[in-house]
Amino acid sequence: MPADLAVIGLGHLGLPLAQAAVTAGIDTVGYDPDRRPYAELRAGRSPVEGALTASEVRRMISGGFRPTTDAAELGRVRTAVICSPTPLGPDRAVDLTALGDAARALASRLRPHTTVLLESAVPPGTTETFLRPLLEEGSGLVAGRDFHLACSPGRLDPGNRTRTLANTPKVIGGLTPACTESAAAFYGRLTDKVVRARGPREAEMTKVLETNFRHVNIALVNEMAVLCHDLGVDFWDVIRCAETKPFGFQPFRPGPGVGGHGVPVDPGGPPHGGRAPGHPLRMVSLAQEINDRMPRYVIQRCATLLNEHGKSVRGARILLLGVTYKPDTADQEAAPAREIATRLMDMGAQIGYHDPHVLDWRVRERPVPRADSLYEAAAAADLTVLLQQHRTYDLQGLAVKAQLLLDTRGATPAGAAHRL
Known part of the structure; x- marks a missing residue:
């Protein structure tokens, strides 16, 4: 028909x-x-x-x-x-x-x-x-x-x-x-x-610009988040203040990595890009490098927090909250949760997860235990790591129940958890 x-x-x-x-x-x-x-x-x-x-x-x-x-x-x-x-x-x-x-x-x-x-x-x-x-x-x-x-x-x-x-x-x-x-x-x-x-090239390049804009700006705030943590500066408060500027600023927020379907692209790299040699998009490459480091930085922070409380990553019970790439959806495309879980497992941690949108989650083709009761699981875990702030999460209540809470999204109230 x-x-x-x-x-x-x-x-x-x-x-x-x-x-x-x-x-x-x-x-x-x-x-x-x-x-x-x-x-x-x-x-x-x-x-x-x-x-x-x-x-x-x-x-x-x-x-x-x-x-x-x-x-x-x-x-x-x-x-x-x-x-x-x-x-x-x-x-x-x-x-x-x-x-x-x-x-x-x-x-x-x-x-x-x-x-x-x-x-x-x-x-x-x-x-x-x-x-x-x-x-x-x-x-x-x-x-x-x-x-x-x-x-x-x-x-x-x-x-x-x-x-x-x-x-x-x-x-x-x-x-x-x-x-x-x-x-x-x-x-x-x-x-x-x-x-x-x-023409078609201008339409194609529009998508490249939009995607790279997102990744470059996320890389900027990711790098500043690491710097501010080292300096003892509350970067989340910095963003809150900066976004009050009515012109010349658009707020982006750091996180454990960048997921999603739009990937940063240097249009000179692929065979159909038509780039003259010697003109790569250096800022895009650097942004990708910075964003790719964030899962490792999250693991470093996990290890430091556990160590400060007399525990090591090996044998620690770690609960990951939110394994999707964006809040309030089941889409896991390129979400950093899988890399973080993999690296923690390699270090000997016992990993569990909770996500209201993902009922079955596998890492290396093996099922990861899913917490039935969020509060009970957080209370039992040596460390709880918020990777995605789904709206169903009561973060203030979670901060009270968890032994240790690392918030990689800056979603918890100030002082309620350790923030990225």
Whole structure:
């Protein structure tokens, strides 16, 4: 059965897009070569932690959304949006494998006048030098003449119920002006505001700038938090005071590490970046180095606190609170909790955890004991470490019950716990 839209890749980008499209009355099919998302969606469950609730999935299905693993469906749509994952590989270059697979699946079925949109986070130049050749070679069609091609990087904040696709401006950069307008016509049905970039590279670089902005600023406050601790300065009070400035300052807060789907990128590094040699983004590399050190710093603070109270890490009972990368969601993408748990285990600690959104948590493929009673577990633990401040946590009450409490988020009342 023909559909207006195909969403390719049913992950943290594709699912919210499909939901918004179905809500807007757009006949939508969701394609993913992996059978697991298909099976989960057909069973009324979200295949991605924190992306959609079960009730939202059921409403999508009842609204006409059709998940499929049959690539033939891609040849029957007017618009195809590629939302494939583009993680960093071992060499910290963006891995375009899933994007290439999606492009080839679409290309062999691409029809004239189709609009193809790329939402995956990619280095500048990818739409033109990687995606376009795959689509043209596989279809025999020419982008900009026979079909429209544009980039509109995903901007959603997973778990944020206030900022949705409808009220988050959509940046669009087409291969030609006609490509841009075709993309704008599609996204205009889903969002209140469309922002036209000069071209695909500008749209791609917008995402790079937004992601790197976050990581660089978090690195700044992470580094200052370490310095302030050494100087005996309450950095959380410093932030409280600084954020009263009505101009020229935006508050960021330190933490045990940086998680999430947006990874810092030096667009000169990957093969499709088009950078002249000798111009790396040094600040981005330094920010990544600083942020990558934070889990080790948290462990250092744990060891110091235990030692000050006559205990060692080896044999200590340590309770980790909140193992997701952001509060009030089940999404664990790149959360620092796993590295912290791994290192503490290597040092001989007995690790337990509590998280209201994660009922089963594994480190090195082994289940970590989950605390049934939070207060009892905190009272029994030699050290409790707050890694994520879910709103269900009564931190003042927790500070009273815990033998030792290390707050890596600055969420506890001043003086109630040891803060990062």
